[in-house]
Amino acid sequence: MDFLEFYKLSEHPFSSSIDNRFYFNSxxxxxxxxxxxxxxxxxxxxxxxxxxxxxxxxxxxxxxxxxxxxxxxxxxxxxxxxxxxxxxxxxxxxxxxxxxxxxxxxxxxxxxxxxxxxxxxxxxxxxxxxxxxxxxxxxxxxxxxxxxxxxxxxxxxxxxxxxxxxxxxxxxxxxxxxxxxxxxxxxxxxxKGFEQKITEEYIKHRIKVAACPQGIFASEAVQAVHYYSRGVPRLINTICDNAIFEGFLVKANPIGRDIIESVAQSLDLQPTDEEAEEYRHFG
Amino acid sequence: MIDKKTITSAAQKFASRGQIDEAIAEWEKLLAVNQDGNVYNTIGDLYLKKRDHQNAVASFEKAANIFREDGFYPKAIALFKKILNFMPEEVSALIALAQLNAERGFTNQAVDELQKVAGIFINRNNIEKAIEVYERILRLAPQDTGINIKIAELAQQAGLTGKACQSYGVVASNHLEKGEFEQAEEYYKKVLEIDPQNSSAIIGLSNLFDRTGNTETALQYLNKAISANPEDQSILLRYARLSIKAEKIDEAKQTLIHLTEKDPSNLDAKKLLGIIYVEEVLIEQAWNELKPCIDDAISDKNWADALAMLNNFDEVNSTPVRRRFVDIYRGNGDTESLLIHLKDLGELFEYKGINAEALKVYKEALEIKPDDPDISKKVKQLASSDHTGAEEQAGTADSGQTEEATPEGEGSSLQYLEIKKTEADFYVQQGLNEEAVKIYEELLEAHPDNEAIRTAMIDLQASCVPAVTGNDTSEDTGQDHTDINSAMNEILKEAGVDDTSSDERDYEAEFQKGIDFRREGQLDKAIEALQTASGDPFNVVRNSRMLALCYAEQGNYSDAVRQFKRALEELSSDDDGYQDVQYELAESYLKNGDYENALIRYSSISKYDPMFRDVAQKIESLQSGTEQNDGVFIMSSGETEEQGKAKKNRISYL
Missing domain, CATH: 3.40.50.300 (P-loop containing nucleotide triphosphate hydrolases)
Incomplete structure (x- = not known):
């Protein structure tokens, strides 16, 4: 079973190449x-x-x-x-x-x-x-x-x-x-980068296009994606793409915040001190 | 006692007459009893008057430090500025001023002052000092990439290669963090120009290419890092992860095996290796690798992680597995699941004859659900059993042993034997003959006189190799299939289990029907028949490939991809037909708009045979994202070919 099957996806939802089918009308x-x-x-x-x-x-x-x-x-x-x-x-x-x-x-x-x-x-x-x-x-x-x-x-x-x-x-x-x-x-x-709410909608949209009947990310994971990506779509894609893979390795469904944090760390996506402080508050 | 008034008056008198040294001597008398900033300031002025700049600076600095300690910052700042008026390159004053500004939160001013200091050191050709100052600036402004570049350049100039690499590395890493890949690459490469074996830069470049989707190049860089540090576990682990991502499972596996052999306590490696074994349905190996990871997660109370790993063994009915389920559910407070698993564990102990353990487990279950009549009955039965006392000892000892055993290796009761036979049968039906052989080997150890088991095992061993090769024509496998079936029937008869209804003739008939329907263009019916035929574990390649072709003809490339992959999993890369199936898979990816995977597959074929069909042309088109000879535009997105054609003339590259 590959990760697409595991998450019931018909295709990669967060590929970084431009695909108009995934266009999100923010x-x-x-x-x-x-x-x-x-x-x-x-x-x-x-x-x-x-x-x-x-x-x-x-x-x-x-x-x-x-x-x-x-x-x-x-x-x-x-x-x-x-x-x-x-x-x-x-x-x-x-x-x-x-x-x-x-x-x-x-x-x-x-x-x-x-x-x-x-x-x-x-x-x-x-x-x-x-x-x-x-x-x-x-x-x-x-x-x-x-x-x-x-x-x-x-x-x-x-x-x-x-x-x-x-x-x-x-x-x-x-x-x-x-x-x-x-x-x-x-x-x-x-x-600019998306606001948090838009990041959430963006993630939902891409997963929906990839024909997944259910959500893949827990809500606190989505918050973490926004935090580490600063709402930049390409970074959102990179984080989510890697998180799906990592999540599949540990058979996590839904994917939690810990996986996002680990992915962000391995991608060297470190926030500023100010952002980290803000994150601690919502975390 | 000193008369302050008289001394002051005398000092002023001397000063007015131009007797500076005498005036200073008078003022110093006052300092003997009280360290007064104002007095030092006055003495500093006197030294300045006699153009003794060195003593003037010393006095002003003393005055400034006293004011600073007393909290009179503006006065202290004024004094340092005074020094700088006549000694603009007085480093200690500039640094003190910078420190004062930094303490008061005026970081920009502090940075400006320190930049001046660094400049002075550079002019004096004291590069190491200049670097120290720049490092001080970095503590105030850690995100300043320019400062890191400056440090790197200076360090390189001074031959401090380690420092230069470190600073360029920080610059590169900052760019990478911001997604500025070109700049990141530039600075990592600067590091490699200085130190071609620099692991951090090599790993950084690997990260960069991984992030930009170029997994192959990322792997190449990691390979380089491994050559420089062949035993670095973190690099090896990273390599394994990337290899999995690039679907190079064998490479990942070899790396992980090496890692776990070198360091059996490397749980990250064990976990990945275990998951690979799970995917390969090598349950015993998977258990060996994942067991310590599960135990570690349990001891860390990381229940979710432990459960995620343990769920891979949900089908394995053994005490080590069931016990851990119980531990987890007991730990995470999920009493509903705990109850289910306590019952399972109880039944397992009971059936293995370890009644004391069974009783213990049922009692715990009864505490959770005191009104459960089945559990109550079990507890009563076991408690009143005549053998309980004797078994208590034996049972406990046995349970200690089974804890360390593999999930399959336990028990010897007849009932257990029957169940294991059924399990082996299941593996045979799934085409996993090697797994079935293992079970028979274990059973044979316990029952060396059982001819049925021996025969079945020999047949299975004989069938292991041809059953998974690509040349799976019905003629080749038919004999094995028949032999195994007859052996299995014997075992099943002995075990009193009914034979299953599906046999090779049904599969073969369905396959033929599928072929006929396809020839007639009735693809839906063909697919239906071939789906039934695909239950045949002995013709997986043939059936999946035919099914995939039907899906592809229908335009359902996702399912075609799935079936081609299934066929490919059954083949080894040396098998005849492997590249043909891989080519068909690549074509399906391409038609499905998954250019990335199509490219991976075409590239894999090209490595084996660069002249294979039109693979070279396909790779070139996919890599350039431009027009092919036949005029079909390969879009870099998931658009269909028709859409691509329509927009062919609207997009151009400069």
Missing amino acids: SQHAEALLRLKYAVDTMKGLAVVVGGVGTGKSTLARRMLDELDDTVYEAALLIVLHTSVTTDWLMKKIAMQLGVKNIGSSKLEVLGQVARKLHAIHDSGLKTVILVDEVQMLKSREIMEEFRGLLNMEVSEGKLITLVLFGLPELEDVLSLDLPLKQRISVKYKL
């Missing part, structure tokens, strides 16, 4: 989506989402892409993988994603093609949206200027393209490399 993610959709629908130009490691930015980006109906939006998601992206490369990728054929070799040529394509998309009644994830890696003033250049393309209703940038808090510094671009931000949303 109030802050719902609000962020609403604001971003507003920015897109009103052709505002530039929207920014920042959040710490593991707060759900990439999940939100994927979700947003999913929700942008391709009969209404010409949308694409670019995921930055490394820091050495050049302006040429960026523009060619955008051109490619917009469906430009026979992309030119010079940047000027590509810019002209992108501009014509944006007008064509607008004329066909669609709105162009480019989502870019992990933008903090693009620490280049030239790239920021390139983004600004794209946002200069306008029609009477608004910008021809909406850029939605996702990144770590350092994204603020990257945007500051081109202050005029920073001034063009029309919607900005900051993702």
